[in-house]
Amino acid sequence: MVIQSQPDLLLVGQAENGEDALSQFRRIRPDVTILLGVALVLGAFTRVAAFLSGWLLLLFALSMTFALGLKAPLNFSVFTGSAAAFLLATCRKYSWSLDSLRQQAERNL
Numbered sequence: 001m002v003i004q005s006q007p008d009l010l011l012v013g014q015a016e017n018g019e020d021a022l023s024q025f026r027r028i029r030p031d032v033t034i035l036l037g038v039a040l041v042l043g044a045f046t047r048v049a050a051f052l053s054g055w056l057l058l059l060f061a062l063s064m065t066f067a068l069g070l071k072a073p074l075n076f077s078v079f080t081g082s083a084a085a086f087l088l089a090t091c092r093k094y095s096w097s098l099d100s101l102r103q104q105a106e107r108n109l
Helices: 018-028 036-042 046-068 071-075 078-090 098-108
Strands: none
Touching (some): 036 046, 046 078
């Protein structure tokens, strides 16, 4: 796994499902949790995950710009990823997402 191959990173937990992830998170209290990407892929809490991802990518792009110059974040399309995340956050409806399924279930109650 990519994380385990890095000498300065330590994988402290890995979950099989959401319930397991929450229980491990409460028990371990990790410094970093990789949830935004999973939420975006599944379409869960899409607007919030997209907005937070946009800010995280923008901060990353600015950090890269100050540390390495403007060419590095442009080469890796970090500004493009940030803009795409902000654009996704502006959408009113997410047809192919867990959010959509949840809204349909709430309407049927």
